[in-house]
Amino acid sequence: MNFDLPRNVILPVDAIDVRLDSGPHPxxxxxxxxxxxNWQxxxxxxxxxFDGTVVLLSQLAYRDNRLVGRCHAVNYSTFMLWRKRRENSGAEHAYAHAMLVAGDNALVAIRMGSHTVNAGRVYFAAGSxxxxDFRDGQVDVDFNMIREVREETGLDLSAARRGxxxxxxxxxxxxxxxRRYHVDEPADEIARRISAFVASETDPEIDGPVIIRHAGDLPDGLALHMxxxxxxHFSGVD
Structure with missing residues (x-):
């Protein structure tokens, strides 16, 4: 099986070996x-x-707390069609979330801007x-997380304590x-910094921050996977 991993359950991951194949995705x-x-x-x-470059998986498996897979660079326009034809397509999508944990244990997510594909959706700052994001052909997930958070919120998590x-x-x-990324400031201060960054941008990708203070605090527009x-997070497991 090209995609062999348990579904709809949170899995601990100690290593990630997802490689970039130089060939085209089928x-x-x-x-x-x-x-x-479809792009038109x-x-x-x-x-x-923008028809930039992202990656789509052609293989992904979970073995011994490891994710192992293969992916291919594709145009964003390819990704957009795949979203409509994903079933039995031979392709899947993986993406990363830096779960931003404030000093008061609240989570700080974002709401996507109205001009984006996921307009109004709430999730942690992220991108494909x-x-x-690859080093010697292998994905650097934390590099992707830190880059996306910086681009969307202005926050630099490179020195934050990681799960x-x-x-x-x-x-x-x-x-x-x-992965959890812990920041010492309380959620309100982090949200203030994000809002100031968004206000300073000519064309911000997000509308602003969304604070989540407990497991039942589910905002409108929350993405299904969130x-x-x-x-x-609020169950306290590690």
């Missing part, structure tokens, strides 16, 4: 015409979309893996790899 190669046609429809609705390991939650819609992550 989904991109086999759907070139449909990708181009997408940008007609959201002209701000890009070729720059002892990663965790992952895999569903048929994708696999999120996440509820189990929030419950996991």
């Amino acid at each position: 989904f991109a190669r086999e759907n070139a015409e449909a990708i181009a046609e 429809r997408e940008i007609a609705v959201k002209p701000a979309l 893996f890009e070729p720059d 002892v390991r990663w965790h992952a939650l895999s569903t048929t819609r994708g696999t999120v790899i996440f 509820k189990p992550l929030i419950e996991w």
Whole structure:
């Protein structure tokens, strides 16, 4: 099986060996015409979309607390069509979340801007893996996490205390790899800093911060994968 890992359960992850294959993803190669046609429809609705480079998985497995997989660089337009045809596509998506934990144990998430594909959705600052997130062909998940948080919120988590390991939650819609990043300031101060950054940006990617103070504090627009992550955090497990 190309994708062999438990679904809908939070998994402890001690090592991540996801490699970037230099060849094209079969989904991109086999759907070139449909990708181009769908992209024209997408940008007609959201002209701000950019056809950059992200990666799609062709393999992912979970063995002995390790994630092992292979992925390929694709245009964002390929990813957009895949979102509509993911079932039996031979492709899956993985992404990373830096779970931002404030000094008062609240979580600080973000709400995506109205011009983005996920407009209004609430989740931790994140983005798809890009070729720059790979070192010697292997994905550097923490580099991706820190980069995305900095780009979207202005916060630098490079010196933040990290959870002892990663965790992952895999569903048929994708696999999120996440890790706690602890910041000493209380949630209100972190949110203030993020709001100030957003106000200073000409074209911010997010609308602003969202504070989550307990397991039942679920904001409107919460992404489907977030509820189990929030419950996991406030359960106190490590």
